[in-house]
Amino acid sequence: MNIDHLKSWIGKTEEASDLVTPRLVASFEATFAPHLAPHAGGEAPLALHWCLAPPISPMAALGQDGHAAKGEFLPPVPLPRRMWAGGTIETIAPLRSGDEVTRRSTIGDVAYKEGRSGPLCFVAIDHEIVTPRGLALRERHNIVYREAARPGAEQASPAAPVEPRPADLTWTVEASPVLLFRYSALTFNGHRIHYDQPYVTGVEGYAGLVVHGPIQATLILNIIATLSPAEPIRLDYRGLAPLIAGEAFQVKAKRLEDGAIAAWTEGADGRVRMEGVSR
Numbered sequence: 001m002n003i004d005h006l007k008s009w010i011g012k013t014e015e016a017s018d019l020v021t022p023r024l025v026a027s028f029e030a031t032f033a034p035h036l037a038p039h040a041g042g043e044a045p046l047a048l049h050w051c052l053a054p055p056i057s058p059m060a061a062l063g064q065d066g067h068a069a070k071g072e073f074l075p076p077v078p079l080p081r082r083m084w085a086g087g088t089i090e091t092i093a094p095l096r097s098g099d100e101v102t103r104r105s106t107i108g109d110v111a112y113k114e115g116r117s118g119p120l121c122f123v124a125i126d127h128e129i130v131t132p133r134g135l136a137l138r139e140r141h142n143i144v145y146r147e148a149a150r151p152g153a154e155q156a157s158p159a160a161p162v163e164p165r166p167a168d169l170t171w172t173v174e175a176s177p178v179l180l181f182r183y184s185a186l187t188f189n190g191h192r193i194h195y196d197q198p199y200v201t202g203v204e205g206y207a208g209l210v211v212h213g214p215i216q217a218t219l220i221l222n223i224i225a226t227l228s229p230a231e232p233i234r235l236d237y238r239g240l241a242p243l244i245a246g247e248a249f250q251v252k253a254k255r256l257e258d259g260a261i262a263a264w265t266e267g268a269d270g271r272v273r274m275e276g277v278s279r
Contacts, residue, residue: 001078001119003112009075009123012107016053020044020099024051024186031182032218035171035251037225044095046225046233047218049129049137053103054188065204066190075110077121079145081204082191084213085122086238086274089221090138095131104128108140121145142238149205161269167252169227173219175211175245183215211243216274219251220263224278227253227261237276243267 057068109124129137253263264275
């Protein structure tokens with residue numbers, strides 16, 4: 001891997017715009033309700049920004065995994081498997097139905113690491129979400145690229161269940177294929193790990209369809225806002241392990257002694273899949 005070549009993408013920018021339509025707001029609410037924080041009339045729910053201005057590539061420009069081929073805005077990382085690794089979100093002002101929203105994106109960093117499962121390449125993208133009223137949200141989005149799956153690597157027998165962590169608020173969410181399909185449609189996300197069972201198990205090596213990282217982050221952001229209403233949020237979060245669809249999972253939040261709020265998702269085995277802290 002020529003990491004110096006990949007680092008030449010640092011500083012590359014792109015800009016995209018979209019509208020917060022009433023239909024998009026209604027579709028988002030119908031997909032996630034009742035697991036959304038309260039919001040004022042006319043305001044969009046938290047995390048709707050991930051549904052705005054998605055990359056739209058012609059079919060001929062897609063890679064095998066259903067994502068747009070790399071090498072334009074994103075660097076051409078020569079590792080085939082792409083996952084949502086985490087990031088930082090800072091809410092500043094709400095989006096509103098009818099807003100024209102512009103997303104300004106910059107490649108912030110490219111880093112190579114050797115992980116326990118092999119080589120990893122992390123790409124960090126910095127976003128600013130702007131409305132006619134000004135800056136609404138800042139975000140750093142971390143993507144991780146991994147090598148191709150080794151047969152059986154992801155489908156090993158799961159570890160024994162653990163004791164769930166105590167929480168002040170818990171939501172139980174059905175991780176159904178319909179939830180994954182709806183979210184893929186809302187975000188124009190063609191990644192086959194979320195809907196193509198033969199591909200996700202036979203090529204990528206997972207035990208089943210994978211719940212989107214931003215589905216989990218959306219729920220984490222909203223459960224935090226439910227415990228701390230009407231406050232700007234700065235959330236640092238990271239994915240720890242894939243969440244496989246098919247069983248209900250839990251979204252939990254707990255107030256910490258220093259005033260921060262921790263939130264996380266747990267699989268049916270009680271193990272944490274994504275976690276974050278808002279301070």
